[in-house]
Amino acid sequence: MEHGRGDGRELQVLIDTQWGLFTQSQVTELGYSRNRVRALVDSGAWIAVLRGVYSIFTGPLTRQRTLMAALLYGGGHAMLSHRSAAEEWAFCEPDPAAAVHVTVPYGKSACNQRPTVRSGPTVGTRLVAGIGSSLHPGVVVHRSRAHRHIGVPGDMPRTTLVDTALDLAVSEPTPEQAFHSLVSSVTQRRIRLTDVREQIAVRRPYRYLSTLTEAIDLLATGVQSVLELEYATNVEAAHGLPTTERQSAVQVDGRTLYEDVVYRVGSRTVTVRLDGRRFHSMREVAFRDRRRDNAAELAGRARLVFGYEEVSSDPCGVARDVALVLQREGWDGEPTSCALCVAAATHNTHDTDLVLAIDVRHNR
Structure with a gap:
């Protein structure tokens, strides 16, 4: 392992607590300049996972390391959100090919990151397997003015259960799909309707408000699946x-x-x-x-x-x-x-007329 100032214990702490991942700003404080980091990446000793995010391990990323890399890329206040938070809440199965969604406070400069393709060393003889293959599926960055109200802290911070359900619904392409999504999330995870109503009041959805309100009202009548x-x-x-x-x-x-x-x-x-x-x-x-x-x-x-x-x-x-x-x-x-x-009746009438017309021609 390449060491910076001291005996490398500070870098080892980062490796241990962040699953072998770290940012340029973190290692700069340990004596690794940008040029030195670039040299280590070019030699194949480290790999660039995302812009400004590196890994000491050169093997494939697990899904957890993929999520952690996206959080590091988003910055200290980033949290998993939307489908990525839904994975952590067990709403859905993980999709290794899906971009990681993170939410950051409004005003932060982080932007979407395209998928990272694995590249080989340009210096030295160390070879990395899988050159040209996808290393990281990329990052989708969302911004929220209500950031301080929507998160659950931890090693893998994420949006709350309620906010994840709302984010999934709001991100649907149509009101009907948003309606279906919210009902599915609430019934699947037994989310309290009072919590959903309160969070909508705190964090008003930017679209589908009337549709989501209708869904909540229907759930209040006893719909449970x-x-x-x-x-x-x-x-x-x-x-x-x-x-x-x-x-x-x-x-x-x-x-x-x-x-x-x-x-x-x-x-x-x-x-x-x-x-x-x-x-x-x-x-x-x-x-x-x-x-x-x-x-x-x-x-x-x-x-x-x-x-x-x-x-x-x-x-x-x-x-x-x-x-x-x-x-x-x-x-x-x-x-x-x-x-x-109505559509079925029209179709049946058309079929009946067609049969009658054939019968008339046949009997002429």
Whole structure:
């Protein structure tokens, strides 16, 4: 190892605490001038990971070292944010090819960094494997005026759970995707709605405010999964089904369980269970759901069960089924047609006209 002033213990502290990574400004204080650092990089003794960030180790970067390099590049106040913070909060799986997102205080000069490609030594004989391959996927820098309100300190500082959920939603390309993202994050990680509301007040999103507020209001009605979101928006709201109760408590085998959707029509009850086995397939959950279904049948409650496939691919068909059972139980309303219903009806009419035209030509 190349040493600077003293016996190199200060550099070793940096190596130990920052996973072999350090910045030019850090080693300048230890006697390594820019020219000396450049000579070490050119010889292959060190590698340049990002602009002004170096590594004593010349092997591939682990994901953790990739994140640390981005934090060092962003400066002392940088924190992981957006998808990179989401990885650390276990919202999603790490993507080694994805650029690292960091947030810095407003006014800092750090800018986006393109991916770093590994280069070879130009001096000496030490060779580094993987010349020309990607070394670091790059850095996306965000700035926040509310920086001091949004971070969690630590060895790998990041935005809070709530702020990460909001950042993910705001970064979506459309309001619909932002709505879906926030509901997914809140239900997946059981984030308290009061925390989301408070943070929106402190740190007003720069777009999608009304959409995110709608998502919070829907979550407040009891929606607890993406599947329930799809049902509430694309089946119920889109087709004018009556007001429902969500997460209604029932007693089964001496335990308190919760029904996803309950419609009350006079003295009659229609229950809809949304089968999330696509998301949780544990045998215990499946057994519990069967017992709950049987208990509803024994109690004389009308019951329908739908999975993600039906709700996402055919919400109009699901709405028709629910409406038929509700009408059978005494509901005097009528489901409305959504845009998908109208499009399907138009397509079917076109197909019928085409068949009739063919029949006419054939019989001439």
